Amino acid sequence: MIRTRPRNKGFGRVACPKGLLRLLICLLSGGLLMGAFTARADERGAQLFVQCISCHAVDQNDEQRHGPPLHRLFGRPAGSVPGYNYSEILRQAGNQGLVWDEQSLDALLADPRGYLPGLRMAIDPIDEPSDRHALISYLAAVYADGGPTVFVHDDPPVPDRLLALEGDPEYGAYLASECLTCHQADGTRAGIPAIIGWARQRFIRVMHAYRVKARDNSVMQSIAGALGDEEIAALASYLARPGQ
C-alpha cells in the first residue's frame, strides 16, 4: 500500500505557489464554500499523483527510478536533471528554453505526444482540464514549502539474504515473459502499472510484500507466491537493465 503523507500536517499549512496558480489556490481556499471543492481537488490530485510516482522518484532520498525526481520541478528547465536518459525532444526543448510551470505542465499532460513529439514518457493524456488542474495544484502545493512530500510504504522489511542475491538476467528474461502478459513491455501503464526499468531494490521490496501478502492484489499475491528468492532476484536484475 502506498499512502501520501505531507511532512507538515498543520491545518492551513499549505503555502501558496507562485503566479496565477497561487492566486487561484488562495482564492479557492479562502472561501468557505469553496473549501469542499479544494479538498476534493486535493484528493483528486493526490490520486493522480500516485500514477506519476510509478516512474518518477519523489525526491533525492527516494530510490532511483526510471524518471527524474519531481521535487524542484517548478522552474526547472526540461530535461535537465543529470543522470537521466531523457527523450531527445525533451533535451532539445529544455535547451530552447522550455521550463516547467503551470502552463507548460498543463500542455504536456493534456497531450504528451502532441506537445513533445517523440516523447518516451509513457502516459495517457489527461483529458479533463479539472484533473490536470488538480494534479498540477497538488504538485505545486506539496513541493512548494516545508520540503518534499514523504512517501510511506507499508512494505515489510526485505530479508538481507534476498537483497544480497545476485540474479541471473537470462533466467530473468524467461521469467519476465510471465509478467509481460499484463505489464506492458514498452512501459505503457493502463490499469496495470509499468514495471520496466524499476530499480532492483524496489522490485524486490514490492515482490516480497506481495509474497508475504502485505500488499493486497490477489493476482500478484499468487504470482509472487510462486516465485522463490532466486526467481525474484533474477527478475529484479533483468527488469532493472536499461532498455528492458
Added chain:
Amino acid sequence: MINRRTFLGSAVGTSLAIGAPAVIGKSRPRVVIIGGGPGGATAARYLAKDSKGELDVTLIEPSRMYYTCFFSNLYLGGFQSFDQLGHSYRTLASQYGINVVHDWAVGVDTDKKSVSTASGARFGYDKLIVAPGIDFVEGSVPGWDASAQTRMPHAYKGGTQIALLKAQIENMRQGGTFLMLTPPNPYRCPPGPYERVSMVAHLLKSRNPSAKIIVLDPKSKFSKQALFEEGWSNHYQGMIEWLPVEIIGKVQRVDPQAMEIEVDGDTFKGDVINIIPAMKAGRIAEMAGVTNEAGWAPVHAADMRSRLQDDIYVLGDAAEQGDMPKSGFSANSQAKVCANAVRGALTGSKIFPARYSNTCWSLIDTDDGVKVGATYTPTDEKIATADSFISKTGEDAALRKKTYEESLGWYAGITKDIFG
C-alpha cells in the same frame, strides 16, 4: 548447351553458395505453427524474438485479422468496439521476421514431417506447434449444425458471429426472450457464457427492459457462480433465469426454424437463441494424430509436448493438460513455456522450468469486475494447481472498479504480448 543465361544463373548460384555458407549450407531449424491465436501467435513471436534469427518460424493462420474471443462479451455489452477486438499479423511478419501464411492447414504428415495447406503448399518442420483452438462436437446439440449458425449463432469463436449475435439482440422485439444453451465441460473460457449473460442483460436493461434471459445449462454449477448470481440480483433483478440440468434434463431437439429448444418435458421459445455446443480440439489436431477419444490433445505438463506424437506440441484450448482452464491467458502462458523448450531443443539454448498462470476477469455490469485465477506447476501427470484466488461476494464498488480497470490493462498487455 550452355547459353549466356544459364551460365549467368549458375554463376550467381555459385557465388551465393560461397558467399553465404551459413545460410545456404546449413539451413536453419524450422518451426511450423498452426493457428494464430493467443497460443500460436505468442509461441511464434517468442521463438522468433528469442532465437534472434536462428530459427525459421512459419505461422499458418487463415484469417488476416484476429478477433479475440476474450473481451467479445464486452463488445456485446457496449464496453468495447468491434474494431478494438481486431489485431493484425503485420508486426509479427515485419518486425519479427515470421513467415505468416494466410491459409488453412489441411493435413499433417508426421512421417515426412510436413504440413499441407488448402492452397496445396507444403511446409516441412523440425518441430510443429498445433494451436487450433476449438471446434464443436457434431451432433452434440440435436437439430443444430453449422448451417443453423446464422439463425442461432454460437458466437464462441470471435469475429463475425459475435457481431451477428449483437445485432440480433439489439433488434429483438420489446419484451422478447434471449435464450442461451451453455456447453458441457470442458469448454473454452469457463466464465464466458455467464459473463455473456451479464453483458446481454446490461444491453437489454437500457434498450429493452421488459426482455427476459433464460439460460439452459447442462451442468449443475458454473464458474464464479456466487459472484454472478450476486451480480445478477444486484443489477438485473428478475431478468435472468438460470435453469440447471436438474431442472431441464437433456436437450432433446433444437429447431432453428421454429426458434425453439425442447428439453425433457418442456419447450422453450426464444426471440434470439445462442447455442454453444459441446467442444473438442480444432480439427487439424485430430488430423495430426494428437487427439484422444475425448477429442482433446493430451500433452506433457513440462513443455506442452504431445503425448501421442513426436516433435509436435499442442497449445491452448485444444490441449488436455490438467487443471488450467481453456482461456487466452492460459494459451499465452503455455506458449512461452513451449517456446523456451522448443528453442532449447533446436538451438541448444537453456531450458528453464515451466511456470504457468492464468487469470479470468469477468464484467458483470459497469465497473463491476470480478476475477478468478491460479498459478500452476507441472507434475508427471498434469499441470496442477499450486495456488488459486477468486473475488469475494460483497466486495466494495471501488475494488470492483479496480478489478475492471485491471482487466483493461491485461487486455492491452496480452494483445501486445501476442501480436507484438
